[in-house]
Amino acid sequence: RLLKLLPYFFESPSSALVEIAQNAQRAGATRLDITLNDHHLEARDNGKGTKNIEPVLTLADSNWDPEVEEMQNPAGWGLFFVLCISEKVCFSSGFGTIEVESDRFLNDAAYRNNIFSAVDRGNKTKGFRVSAVLKTDIDAATLIDKKCLMFFPFDITVNGKQVQRMTAESIFGDYI
Numbered sequence: 001r002l003l004k005l006l007p008y009f010f011e012s013p014s015s016a017l018v019e020i021a022q023n024a025q026r027a028g029a030t031r032l033d034i035t036l037n038d039h040h041l042e043a044r045d046n047g048k049g050t051k052n053i054e055p056v057l058t059l060a061d062s063n064w065d066p067e068v069e070e071m072q073n074p075a076g077w078g079l080f081f082v083l084c085i086s087e088k089v090c091f092s093s094g095f096g097t098i099e100v101e102s103d104r105f106l107n108d109a110a111y112r113n114n115i116f117s118a119v120d121r122g123n124k125t126k127g128f129r130v131s132a133v134l135k136t137d138i139d140a141a142t143l144i145d146k147k148c149l150m151f152f153p154f155d156i157t158v159n160g161k162q163v164q165r166m167t168a169e170s171i172f173g174d175y176i
Contacts, residue, residue, distance in 0.1 A: 013085050013138055014145035017043070019078030020130060021152050026068050027128060031155045036143055039134040041086070046127045049093035053119055056091055057100070057112075079130070086132040093128045096121040102135075 017034060020043045024032045027047025035042045050056065055063030056079055062069070082089055083102045090099045097120045104111045134140060149156050149163045156163040 012145075013142050014148060016041075016081045016085055017143055017145070018148045019081050020045075021149055021156065023047075023078055023128065025152055025154065026064055026072065029127065029154055032152075032157075034156065034158045036140045036159060039136065039138070039140060041082075041132045041134055041140070041143065042130070044127060044129045049126060049128045051094040053091070053093075053095040053098060053116060056093075056095075057098075057105075057115060082130060082132055085138050086134050088133050090131040091129070092123065092125040092131075094124055094126075095119060097123040097125070 020034070021032055024043075024045035024047050027045065027049065029045035029047030032043065032045045050063070052063060059080060064072075079091070083100065083105060086102045088099060088101050090097060092098075098115070098118055100115065100118075101111070105115065134143075144158055149158070150166045153165070155165075
């Protein structure tokens with residue numbers, strides 16, 4: 001039941017990119033390239049990726065290193081946001097590649113229970129890649145909120161353009 005209600009938990013579609021950037025940072029990425037074209041989103045990082053698909057598609061199971069778990073306390077919800085705004089999503093990393101029909105995954109327990117059998121283990125990639133066909137009511141332009149991405153401590157591009165990096169100190173100075 002929670003998975004069916006999940007789309008109502010997220011505030012703004014642009015938060016999906018923040019979730020992707022947080023995962024990239026936690027995975028030690030130095031670069032994240034995001035492309036938004038029409039109703040297609042692609043995000044690719046050069047972090048360590050994952051060899052285990054199960055935490056990617058298990059709600060509230062982040063499976064990060066103990067240091068990340070202790071310092072950041074990740075909730076394990078982030079990539080579910082991408083599922084909520086997409087018709088289908090393809091995840092690729094060290095485990096291989098899997099394509100997920102979003103609404104079916106969120107609403108059909110039988111589909112969810114058998115999803116791991118759909119992993120193509122021969123199609124592995126370095127880092128982590130998310131490729132999504134966005135729902136027709138999602139305006140790709142609303143996903144791009146560079147203000148939310150500028151505070152991450154690594155290089156981020158959106159549609160080939162570098163996102164300006166900022167620090168809280170550069171904005172607030174001595175008030176921190």
